[in-house]
Amino acid sequence: MTTLIEADHILLGFAKDGAPELVEGGALLIENGVVREIGEIGTLRRSHPGAARIGxxxxxxxxxxxxxxHHVGLTPLQLGSPDHALELWFASRLALRDVPPRLDTLYSAFEMVASGVTTVQHLHSRAPGGPEAVLATAGQVIDAYREIGMRASYSFALRDQNRLVYEADEAFLERLPSDLRPAMAAYFQRFAMPLKEQVEVFHALRRRYARQERIEIQIAPSNLHWLSDAALASAAEMASETGAPLHIHLLETPYQRAYARKRTGGSALDHIHRFGLTGPGVTLGHGVWMTEADIELCAHTGTRICHNCSSNFRLKSGIAPLNRFTAKGIPVALGIDEAGINDDRDMLQEMRLALHVHREPGIDSPYPKPAEILRMxxxxxxxxxPFAERIGHLREGAAADLVLLDWDRLTYPYQSPDLALTDILVHRARRDCVMAVMVAGEVIYEDGKFNRLDRPQTLNEIAERMGQPLTAQEVERRTLSAQVLPHVCKFYAGYLDEPFGPPHTSPNASA
Structure with a gap:
């Protein structure tokens, strides 16, 4: 099918210096899911008279x-876990209800697409059972993205230790009263898949979804405290064998920074660097508590960072030093994590939050420009x-993944034309301005409706499922969560007593 996408303004992407590359009064010729030609509207209409026209x-x-x-569909808050500091939140989340993976995935996919998201990095943090059970759950998640038409990079996170607090499961069990140990041990056992089998799951997923246009599989070693050195080595080996990129949570909280010092005597980033887990194929999720030396190492190796602004606020993690990242030329992406500041997955809102959080005081102080945020x-x-240069821009040869916005609605009742288009867009675009979303040349969302799925019907399914009484297992986990939370609090009491070094190494010294 041949389609012309016509608009007053088309953002093709960004030049090497970060300047937006715009086409005025232009059109994109889309064939077989790819941008084939870019030109003036009239010229392309004449040369392709039979093409369908959108915009x-x-x-x-x-x-x-x-x-x-991204991790989940229904948010932890919806399922009963309030926003705690991250380390306590893990214990609180023991009480979460079970949601069918398909429905859970579609819930947040609807929100993402409606705000212009065409690609999601799905980091599947945990799934109980052995390889067959995990592969079945992964299949339901991936199939849900295929149902709605999104592009998804899926990973099942590697994790082989410290499943609740930042010490060995066996050691934490010894801290608990004897009557709590059996239930906690049983919970740990549900997620105790051996490392070798976790690696096999990755390779099985890559085989199953090879050569699929909208689905890729990558590697997600969870975080330093969740990974033994053997697991870090396995992640590096997987990347070397397959060329798949990695995404690892790192230095999200001050407790994680303290853990790294206790375990390695130095920096978490230095430690994973020794295993080859830095470079352009590696993304660090969060990076809130990075030192200047860490930032220099990222810049030197070309390592990427994903900034999760809402999550950092909600879980008391701190403010990532975004301006220092960009000043060093580090490529920074944007993620919504478990949920955004409004407890949903609105990327337009997330861009605005990141834009305004990092405006440091002072006339000449650094701050991100709207074009930088949109590039993120x-x-x-x-x-x-793994989609890499196939997406994220609309130059010839790129995948036809795009968002069509109603500029009149976005600027109504008035907007001075003196400001840059990217400035206006990032400041003012809302979900009701999204007129159509296209992935691989297919319009999957148009005029508030999803072309492949009935959103109200799916939400009704969720409401019916979640309206059922709690299962016996859910009741047990809720009880366990309430009982174990005080012991988790006790574990972290005094954990930060070790000094963090000179004040200038604090990431909050420059937001």
Whole structure:
């Protein structure tokens, strides 16, 4: 099928210096899911008279947005876990209800697409059972993305130790009263798949989804505290064997920074660097508590960072030093993580939050420009995935993943034309301005409706499922969560007593 995407303004992408590359009064010729030609509307209409036409006057086209760090559908808050500091939140989340993976995935996929997200980096943190059970769950998640038509990079996170607090499971069990140990041990056992089998799951997924246009599989070693050195070595070996990129949570909280010092005597980033887990194929999720030396190492190795602004606020993690990242030329992507500041997955809102959080005080102080934020949500997000240069821009040869915006609605009742288009877009675009979302040349969302699925029907399914009484297992986990939380609090009491070094190494010294 041949389609012309027509608009008053088309953002093709960004030049090497970060300048937006715009086409005024232009059109994109889409064939077989790829941008084949870019030109003036009239010229392309004449040379392709039989092409279908989408858009027109009053429309703006941008590359599809990339949510570069995502985990779940229904949010932890919806399922009963309030926002705690991250380390306590793990214990609180023991009480979460079970949600069918397909419905859970579609719930957040609807929200993402409606805000212009065409690609998601799905980091599957945990799934109980052995390889067959995990592969079945992964298949349900991936199939849900295929159902709605999104592009997804899926990974099942490697994790082989410290499943609740930052010490061995056996050691933590010894801290608990004897009557709590059996239930906690049983919970640990549900997620105790041997490392070798976790590696086999990765390779099985790559075989199953090889050569699929919209699905890729990558590697997600969870975080330093969740990974033994053997697991770090396995992740590096997997990357070397397959060329798949990696996405690892790192230095999200001050407790994680303290853990790294206790375990390695130095920096978490230095430690994973020794295993070859840095470079352009590696993305660090969060990076809030990085030192200047860590930032220099990222810049020197070309390692990427994914900034999760809402999550950092909600879980008391701190403010990532975004301006220092970008000053060093580090490619930074944008992710919404478990949920955004409004407890949903609205990438347009997330861009605005990141734009405004990092405006440091002072006339000459650094701050991100709107074009930089939009680049984070497109090109740099794409770079964290196996899709890489196929997405995140709309130049000839790129995948036809794009968002069509109603510029008249976005600017109504007035907007001075003196400001840059990217400034206006990042400040003012809302979900009701998204007129159409295209992935691989297919319109999957148009005029508030999903072309492949009935959203109200799916939400009704979720409501019916979650309206059922709690299962016996859910009741047990809820009880266990309430009982174990005080012991988790006790474990972290005094954990940060070790000094962090000179004040200038604090990431909050420069937001």
């Amino acid at each position: 027109g006057r009053g429309r703006v086209v941008i590359p599809g947005l990339v949510n570069a760090h 949500a497109t090109e740099h997000g794409a770079g964290t995935t």
